[in-house]
Amino acid sequence: MSLISNPEFSLINGQAHHSKTQVDVVNPATGEHLAQVSEADNQAADKALQAAAETFEKLASTTAHARSQVLRKWYELVIEHRQVLAEIVTKEQGKPLKEALAEADYAAGFIEWYSEEAKRAYGQVIPSHSQSHELTTIRQGVGVVLGITPWNFPLAMITRKVAPAYAAGCSFILKPSEKTPLAAIALAKLAIQAGMEVGAFQVLVTNDSKGLVAHLTESPQVRKLTFTGSTQVGSALLKQCADTVKKTSMELGGNAPFIVFDSADVEQAVSGLMAAKFRNAGQTCVAANRVFVAKGIAAELLNTLTQQVSTLTLGNGLEQGVDIGPLISLEAKQKAQQLLEDALAKGASIAYQGDKQSGQFMAPVVITDVNSTMRLFHEEIFAPIVSIIDFESEDEVVRMANSVPEGLAAYFYSNDGNQIRRVSHALEYGMVGINEGIISNPVAPFGGVKFSGLGREGAQEGLLEYQEIKYLCQKFS
Numbered sequence: 434m435s436l437i438s439n440p441e442f443s444l445i446n447g448q449a450h451h452s453k454t455q456v457d458v459v460n461p462a463t464g465e466h467l468a469q470v471s472e473a474d475n476q477a478a479d480k481a482l483q484a485a486a487e488t489f490e491k492l493a494s495t496t497a498h499a500r501s502q503v504l505r506k507w508y509e510l511v512i513e514h515r516q517v518l519a520e521i522v523t524k525e526q527g528k529p530l531k532e533a534l535a536e537a538d539y540a541a542g543f544i545e546w547y548s549e550e551a552k553r554a555y556g557q558v559i560p561s562h563s564q565s566h567e568l569t570t571i572r573q574g575v576g577v578v579l580g581i582t583p584w585n586f587p588l589a590m591i592t593r594k595v596a597p598a599y600a601a602g603c604s605f606i607l608k609p610s611e612k613t614p615l616a617a618i619a620l621a622k623l624a625i626q627a628g629m630e631v632g633a634f635q636v637l638v639t640n641d642s643k644g645l646v647a648h649l650t651e652s653p654q655v656r657k658l659t660f661t662g663s664t665q666v667g668s669a670l671l672k673q674c675a676d677t678v679k680k681t682s683m684e685l686g687g688n689a690p691f692i693v694f695d696s697a698d699v700e701q702a703v704s705g706l707m708a709a710k711f712r713n714a715g716q717t718c719v720a721a722n723r724v725f726v727a728k729g730i731a732a733e734l735l736n737t738l739t740q741q742v743s744t745l746t747l748g749n750g751l752e753q754g755v756d757i758g759p760l761i762s763l764e765a766k767q768k769a770q771q772l773l774e775d776a777l778a779k780g781a782s783i784a785y786q787g788d789k790q791s792g793q794f795m796a797p798v799v800i801t802d803v804n805s806t807m808r809l810f811h812e813e814i815f816a817p818i819v820s821i822i823d824f825e826s827e828d829e830v831v832r833m834a835n836s837v838p839e840g841l842a843a844y845f846y847s848n849d850g851n852q853i854r855r856v857s858h859a860l861e862y863g864m865v866g867i868n869e870g871i872i873s874n875p876v877a878p879f880g881g882v883k884f885s886g887l888g889r890e891g892a893q894e895g896l897l898e899y900q901e902i903k904y905l906c907q908k909f910s
């Protein structure tokens with residue numbers, strides 16, 4: 434089976450959808466035109482919806498065990514094709530191949546986890562209030578799911594939605610980012626090869642995301658919307674889902690604080706920061722956005738950090754030894770440069786800056802003397818800029834860390850046991866890395882509080898997002 438061909442197609446009920454209009458897929462590192470993907474319009478979306486609704490009914494008569502086996506097979510196929518999937522990701526998204534391979538494994542991990550969890554969707558027997566009644570609950574699939582996924586993890590953000598949805602017996606319509614549709618189509622082909630029903634995983638690619646999603650969210654047949662993306666779009670989608678009272682999961686923007694206390698091991702903190710900041714060139718929702726460093730260790734940390742940042746190699750992710758690929762678009766680079774200029778104009782200083790890069794490449798930058806008047810204190814940077822803020826006390830830094838509306842991931846480094854307990858409880862975030870810069874894992878609940886979203890993905894909690902609990906009250910005579 435070809436995983437990438439030119440032209441590619443939106444995939445409706447297992448069939449290639451032909452259309453007059455195409456989505457062009459371009460390599461952000463080289464500008465090379467990779468593929469043309471046929472676009473799905475509202476009519477195509479209606480066909481997908483009908484197939485998804487029919488498939489949901491059929492899935493109701495499949496066992497959790499059977500769905501588990503399909504997921505297991507899909508997992509095996511993703512592992513078998515990890516190299517080709519990773520190459521697709523590097524070409525259409527830009528991240529270095531070593532990171533794309535890690536993403537393929539991360540993506541496969543969600544499928545493996547839910548192939549196991551599918552069999553553990555237990556209900557409950559509730560201790561009854563009367564001798565003549567038995568009270569139980571069962572968990573059933575919510576129905577047709579619409580998923581909207583971003584370009585920064587073109588594999589993993591899909592499997593962490595589709596795998597639990599299928600485990601729960603739901604059919605899924607995916608609208609991937611128009612920048613990275615090839616990985617999405619490849620995943621769907623592998624799922625179908627694994628035995629997944631063709632109407633259970635359909636892919637609609639479009640340049641008119643807003644129009645297509647508005648059309649689909651109007652339908653009462655779509656019972657669940659799951660979205661990963663910005664808070665602004667997430668909030669608009671929640672409003673769109675209100676009229677038809679859909680269940681929703683929202684993985685929205687972050688603004689992660691990364692705090693290094695006096696007692697921390699500076700070497701370890703810097704290595705955690707390098708991972709939390711530079712993964713995917715800084716283009717992750719859980720990237721360290723504001724780095725708070727205790728005054729007493731600020732000079733030592735800066736020294737170690739700039740030394741390590743200076744070793745990073747930028748380039749085409751398919752080349753050996755590359756650590757940082759291009760940003761996803763010129764607009765993304767321009768926005769990051771504006772954030773940098775704003776910070777410098779308001780008093781920040783450059784501690785390190787790599788050689789200026791052309792095209793969509795942006796060299797890593799480390800800046801100090803950052804404060805809350807600057808835009809990058811309040812906005813997601815999504816680029817390889819490390820912004821450092823010194824602090825004096827625990828109270829002060831926790832207050833600054835919590836002072837933004839977002840609450841996705843936070844990190845801190847400390848070797849003081851009492852402080853670890855105090856700070857991990859005080860941070861208003863859905864996920865906290867303690868002496869660790871990489872926290873994402875299929876077995877742990879990923880998600881945020883406040884403006885960072887609703888619901889959790891991965892872990893046991895991720896399955897519940899695709900299920901309804903039905904209460905059964907049975908009377909015996």
Ligand code: SIN
Pocket residue numbers: 585586661684716717718719873879
């Ligand atoms: C994201 O950036 O949205 C996800 C990152 C992750 O899963 O680690």
